[in-house]
Amino acid sequence: MFDTLQDRLNAAFKSLRGKGRLSEADIDATCREIRIALLEADVNLSVVKEFVAAVKERTLGAELSGALNPTQQIVKIVDEELVTILGGETRTIRWAKKPPTVIMLAGLQGAGKTTLAGKLGRWLREQGHSPLLVAADLQRPNAVKQLQVVGEQAGVHVYAPEPGNGVGDPVLVARRAMYHASQKLYDVIVVDTAGRLGIDAELMQQAAKIKAEVRPNETLFVVDAMIGQDAVNTAKAFAEGVGFDGVVLTKLDGDARGGAALSIAKVTGRPIMFASNGEKLGDFDVFHPDRMASRILGMGDMLTLIEQAEKTFDAEQSAKAAAKLTSKGGGDFGLADFLQQMQMVRKMGPLSKIFGMLPGMGDMKEQISNIDEREVDRIEAIIQSMTPAERDDPKILNGSRRARIARGAGVEVSDVNNLVSRFMDARKMMSQLATGGMPGMPGMPGM
Ligand code: GDP
Numbered sequence: 001m002f003d004t005l006q007d008r009l010n011a012a013f014k015s016l017r018g019k020g021r022l023s024e025a026d027i028d029a030t031c032r033e034i035r036i037a038l039l040e041a042d043v044n045l046s047v048v049k050e051f052v053a054a055v056k057e058r059t060l061g062a063e064l065s066g067a068l069n070p071t072q073q074i075v076k077i078v079d080e081e082l083v084t085i086l087g088g089e090t091r092t093i094r095w096a097k098k099p100p101t102v103i104m105l106a107g108l109q110g111a112g113k114t115t116l117a118g119k120l121g122r123w124l125r126e127q128g129h130s131p132l133l134v135a136a137d138l139q140r141p142n143a144v145k146q147l148q149v150v151g152e153q154a155g156v157h158v159y160a161p162e163p164g165n166g167v168g169d170p171v172l173v174a175r176r177a178m179y180h181a182s183q184k185l186y187d188v189i190v191v192d193t194a195g196r197l198g199i200d201a202e203l204m205q206q207a208a209k210i211k212a213e214v215r216p217n218e219t220l221f222v223v224d225a226m227i228g229q230d231a232v233n234t235a236k237a238f239a240e241g242v243g244f245d246g247v248v249l250t251k252l253d254g255d256a257r258g259g260a261a262l263s264i265a266k267v268t269g270r271p272i273m274f275a276s277n278g279e280k281l282g283d284f285d286v287f288h289p290d291r292m293a294s295r296i297l298g299m300g301d302m303l304t305l306i307e308q309a310e311k312t313f314d315a316e317q318s319a320k321a322a323a324k325l326t327s328k329g330g331g332d333f334g335l336a337d338f339l340q341q342m343q344m345v346r347k348m349g350p351l352s353k354i355f356g357m358l359p360g361m362g363d364m365k366e367q368i369s370n371i372d373e374r375e376v377d378r379i380e381a382i383i384q385s386m387t388p389a390e391r392d393d394p395k396i397l398n399g400s401r402r403a404r405i406a407r408g409a410g411v412e413v414s415d416v417n418n419l420v421s422r423f424m425d426a427r428k429m430m431s432q433l434a435t436g437g438m439p440g441m442p443g444m445p446g447m
Contacts, residue, residue, distance in 0.1 A: 001225070002258045006298040008037035009078070013071055022070040024060065030074060031056045042228045042259025047085060047266045054081050068309065079293050086289035087265035087272055091246065096217045099187040100132075102178075104214060106207045106242050107222035108234060109195035112250035112276055114143055116222055117192045118150025119276060119284035124188050125156055132186035134177040135160040136170040136210055139194035147192055154281055157186070170194065170206060174213045191216070199234060204241030211242060219244040220273065223260065226251050231260035235268045246273035249287070253277040258296070265289075308348045317344070330431025336391040338423060339383045342376070351376065381409040382419050394420050 012033035019026060031052050038048045058077045068076065095101045103120065105113045117133050124131040133151045135158060137143040144160045151158035159177040174191060181189050193210055196203045211219060221244040223231045238244055247264055252275050265272050272287045321341055324332040345351070351373060383391060385408030390397055397405075397420055406413045 001252055001254065001256055001261075002041070002296050002298075005037055005041040005258055006296060008040065009034065009297060012037065013075055016071045016074065019070065022059070022074075027056060027059050027074075031059075034078065038262070041257045041262065044229065044232055044259065044263035044267055047263045050266070051081055051085055054084075072309075075297065079297055082262075082293035082296055083289045085262060085266045086292050087287075088289060090286060090288045090290075091271040091273055092286060093273070094217055094245075100181050101188045101218075102191065102214050102216040103188065104191045104193065104211055104216035104219045105222050105248075106193055106211075106219060106238060106244060107195050108199070108224070109140060109197050111195060111222045111224045112248075113137070113192055113195060113222045114146050115150060115279065116248055116250065116274075116276060116284070117147060117190050118154045118156075119281050120190050120274075121151060121156035122154035122281050123284060124190075125154065129188045130186050131156050131188040131190055132177070132181050132184070133158045134174060134189060134191045136174050136177070137192050137194040138168055138170050138173065139196070143192070143194070150281070171209050171213050174210050178214055189214070199237045199241075201241075204237070207238075207242045218246060218273075220246050220248050221268075221270070222248045222250060223264070224251050225249045225258075225260045226254045226256040228256060228259045229263070232263050232267050235264055239268055239270070244268075244270060246271050248272070248274045248276065250276035253283065261292070262296075312347045313344055325427075325431045330427045333427055333431070334392040335383050335386060335394055335423060336388070338427075339380065339391075342379070346376065378409070378411055378415060379419055382406075382411060382416055385409040394423060 012030050015033075016022065016026060016030060022030075034055060035048055035052045038051065039045070043051075055074070055077055058081075059074055062070075062073050062077070093101065093103065105116060107113050114137065121131050121133050133147055133154075133156055135144040135147045137147070138161065148158050148160060159173075159180055161173045161176075170193065177189065177191070191210065191214055193207050194203065219242065221235060221238050221242075223234060225231065227234070235247065247268065247270055249261055249264070249272055252261070261272070264270075272289070275285055275287045275292075277283050277285075317340060321333065321337045324330070324334075324337060382405060385405045386397075390401060390405075397416075402413050402416045402420075406416045409416070
């Protein structure tokens with residue numbers, strides 16, 4: 001899931017690489033690509049329109065941050081807007097003040113309700129609750145048996161109608177289950193209800209009656225993510241016919257294009273609370289909009305890096321450094337500035353970790369793990385042994401100055417020579433890049 005979307009979004013960002021400043025035309029073109037990517041992923045049209053409009057507005061009005069280049073800024077905005085359409089904050093179960101907490105499952109047949117009841121049961125048990133699963137799906141042949149089987153796998157009790165005793169009336173089963181639970185001190189009750197292959201009035205009525213009987217703290221609409229746009233229509237029908245508090249997406253392990261996941265929270269105004277991604281009981285988790293957004297962008301680490309950079313980088317300092325690099329062929333950018341930039345990068349964490357987080361560095365794992373932090377310490381020591389004048393203008397570094405610096409830093413003169421010549425080369429390169437508009441963030445090539 002999301003593979004195609006991820007590829008297309010990344011392609012949209014890639015075409016911006018190397019651009020220092022984005023023109024309105026660049027932004028328009030990128031937004032167009034984002035729009036196509038979302039539509040191809042089968043995202044609801046109104047959601048797409050709103051999404052793209054928000055990204056465009058925010059990108060046009062974006063404050064130039066010293067820490068991020070324009071592409072990083074767009075990635076960040078798209079990430080944040082994805083989080084928003086996925087529902088924003090992670091939402092978990094609202095527990096009843098006085099137990100039991102009642103959770104009712106509703107949705108079409110085959111959506112995965114019964115399987116979910118088992119998953120929820122196990123998850124609740126792991127959280128220290130004592131849940132009871134209630135078989136109020138009396139429509140589908142075998143549904144009761146199926147719930148008993150998953151209940152056993154999950155290690156939780158199942159309340160099922162006795163044959164001949166109220167069979168056929170799920171409302172009665174629900175009422176008896178509630179009484180049973182109150183006697184046995186279960187603190188969470190999960191009610192599995194019947195679904196139909198398609199939406200129909202009778203199904204809605206029955207679900208609404210069960211709901212009125214058990215008065216759930218949470219009614220969860222369970223929907224198969226594979227059905228794409230239909231998920232949105234079904235959700236609307238359930239919202240009207242039964243009403244629900246949260247959504248559970250199932251079959252996220254399938255090859256659906258992701259449209260359902262990306263549309264449903266926005267269209268229904270209800271959060272996605274859980275996600276199911278397989279047939280086994282453990283294939284299930286609380287839904288985190290932020291994690292899902294990073295997964296869609298496929299740049300979880302990149303986003304972490306962006307966040308850290310924002311926290312660590314002093315925008316004013318970075319802007320000054322960038323200004324020095326862009327004027328006079330970088331002549332004003334001295335070793336002191338270099339040291340300052342290097343120290344900012346280091347504040348973000350060990351260099352090997354920072355490089356490891358850059359996209360496309362996956363194949364370079366070995367080189368990355370060989371980055372010698374001591375080498376960086378040495379560079380710092382050398383620069384710190386220089387006078388301010390020497391740092392500003394390394395050209396004045398004659399032989400005796402170099403010997404003094406080497407002594408002060410506890411290194412060989414050749415180390416000093418090496419650093420100075422590498423600095424001169426690097427400054428030339430950075431200046432060329434910067435005149436192309438690179439922001440004051442060294443060491444993040446390509447993004
Ligand atoms: P119900 O009719 O809503 O109760 O649906 P079921 O729980 O019986 O599930 C219908 C089918 O979908 C079963 O074969 C399940 O094993 C399968 N299923 C449920 N959840 C998932 C999931 O997250 N991923 C996959 N691949 N299959 C699932």
